[in-house]
Amino acid sequence: MARAKSPSRHALVDSALKLFWKRGYHRVSMGDLVRETGVSRGSLYSDFAGKEALFHACLDRYQETVVTPAFGVVETKGAGLAEVGQYLDNLLARNAAHPDANTGCLVLNTLAQITPQESDTMTRLSAHGRRLHKGLHQALWQENQKHQKLDEAEIEALARFTLISIQGLWAQSRGSSDSAALRQYCETLLSLLASRMGVEPLHGT
Amino acid sequence: MARAKSPSRHALVDSALKLFWKRGYHRVSMGDLVRETGVSRGSLYSDFAGKEALFHACLDRYQETVVTPAFGVVETKGAGLAEVGQYLDNLLARNAAHPDANTGCLVLNTLAQITPQESDTMTRLSAHGRRLHKGLHQALWQENQKHQKLDEAEIEALARFTLISIQGLWAQSRGSSDSAALRQYCETLLSLLASRMGVEPLHGT
DNA sequence: CTTGTTTTGGAATGATCGTTCCAATAACTT
DNA sequence: AAGTTATTGGAACGATCATTCCAAAACAAG
Numbered sequence: 418m419a420r421a422k423s424p425s426r427h428a429l430v431d432s433a434l435k436l437f438w439k440r441g442y443h444r445v446s447m448g449d450l451v452r453e454t455g456v457s458r459g460s461l462y463s464d465f466a467g468k469e470a471l472f473h474a475c476l477d478r479y480q481e482t483v484v485t486p487a488f489g490v491v492e493t494k495g496a497g498l499a500e501v502g503q504y505l506d507n508l509l510a511r512n513a514a515h516p517d518a519n520t521g522c523l524v525l526n527t528l529a530q531i532t533p534q535e536s537d538t539m540t541r542l543s544a545h546g547r548r549l550h551k552g553l554h555q556a557l558w559q560e561n562q563k564h565q566k567l568d569e570a571e572i573e574a575l576a577r578f579t580l581i582s583i584q585g586l587w588a589q590s591r592g593s594s595d596s597a598a599l600r601q602y603c604e605t606l607l608s609l610l611a612s613r614m615g616v617e618p619l620h621g622t
Numbered sequence: 623m624a625r626a627k628s629p630s631r632h633a634l635v636d637s638a639l640k641l642f643w644k645r646g647y648h649r650v651s652m653g654d655l656v657r658e659t660g661v662s663r664g665s666l667y668s669d670f671a672g673k674e675a676l677f678h679a680c681l682d683r684y685q686e687t688v689v690t691p692a693f694g695v696v697e698t699k700g701a702g703l704a705e706v707g708q709y710l711d712n713l714l715a716r717n718a719a720h721p722d723a724n725t726g727c728l729v730l731n732t733l734a735q736i737t738p739q740e741s742d743t744m745t746r747l748s749a750h751g752r753r754l755h756k757g758l759h760q761a762l763w764q765e766n767q768k769h770q771k772l773d774e775a776e777i778e779a780l781a782r783f784t785l786i787s788i789q790g791l792w793a794q795s796r797g798s799s800d801s802a803a804l805r806q807y808c809e810t811l812l813s814l815l816a817s818r819m820g821v822e823p824l825h826g827t
Numbered sequence: 828c829t830t831g832t833t834t835t836g837g838a839a840t841g842a843t844c845g846t847t848c849c850a851a852t853a854a855c856t857t
Numbered sequence: 858a859a860g861t862t863a864t865t866g867g868a869a870c871g872a873t874c875a876t877t878c879c880a881a882a883a884c885a886a887g
Contacts, residue, residue, distance in 0.1 A: 447876080457835045460833085460834060462875095525734070529730070578811065584793045602782060605782075651843075653844085661865095664849090664863095673844095
């Protein structure tokens, strides 16, 4: 029944995702989406219930194609502080690669643009936060197994701290394309975490 | 020449500020502003060039009536780490006082909502960032005078780190009204700063 | 070719928005 | 009081938006 569309469904959503990411949900019109995706108005409305449904598909695809490749390293079984550092490096590299168009994180941008009323959207954003928190907690817990300096409550506090710090990093990465400052921030964050956990200072790039 | 308006100019801007703060620039219509400020459409357009000019007046007033009372303690001459802690406490108290309507920081919300094209607005937002950075740098420098553990470059890095962390805190404070988590974050941040600077752990409330 | 099904491009709809304009009203001055 | 100025409420305008609708075109299968 589902027949091949001119641009595949993934390609369609990817185009839409790119637009939403760059300009934000409210600043993308259906006309923009028609032009950018190359799919007609009629087809868009037959494939998706409306603009919001299409956006939700983009949020889901963002998890697959952006969050997982970047954050997966932290979520793997034996990950520790070094993997958190890898994630931050990846984040910095992405930023340095596109110094002009600084888009930040789609989830955090959206969080600042919607109201709590749009609860379907909000649900997805919360899930993203929980995903990151869980991954960070696991990595810090694993790291702590080696040195045993912190108890569970302290690990939890550090995980939360790291999560919020990363949110600040994303926020800062929008507008300010001073990648040296961002790098410095990541180094400071990692070095603070390391010293608190009793890890010898890491030798980053 | 300038005669007294029915609601004083400050009261007018305060009403508009409240709306912009709660809903964001793009989600406030001129109709909303007329209803909320109690000033007619005609008068609004004779007092301000348009919606954006009114918003700029609100951003300026936000600095006077919100940022200065909260952040001034860090900007005073002899301020150190303790005053940074006071600022964070103030921030947490503000958050706990309005657990329902969590508005975050007007400047950071706006930063996530506008595009770099709106450069007049962007200028004001950048100035806010510079103000906070300068105040934090000064306070950390002052604190470091007592212990002499860090050099200038490290102070600069720590100031930047603190600034971005505070941005993350503001971002987190929107939506999540889990004030215990926010408090925990502030405590972790302060304790990390203190240990890095060689300060005995502070006894917060 | 001839059906039957998708897809297209664009017109039409109804809503909201920022801004302008202006006659009616209120407030102040002399 | 009358005369002058400031303010009001709302109509009107032009623009943009999400959504709906549909005749024409493209395509697939028999």
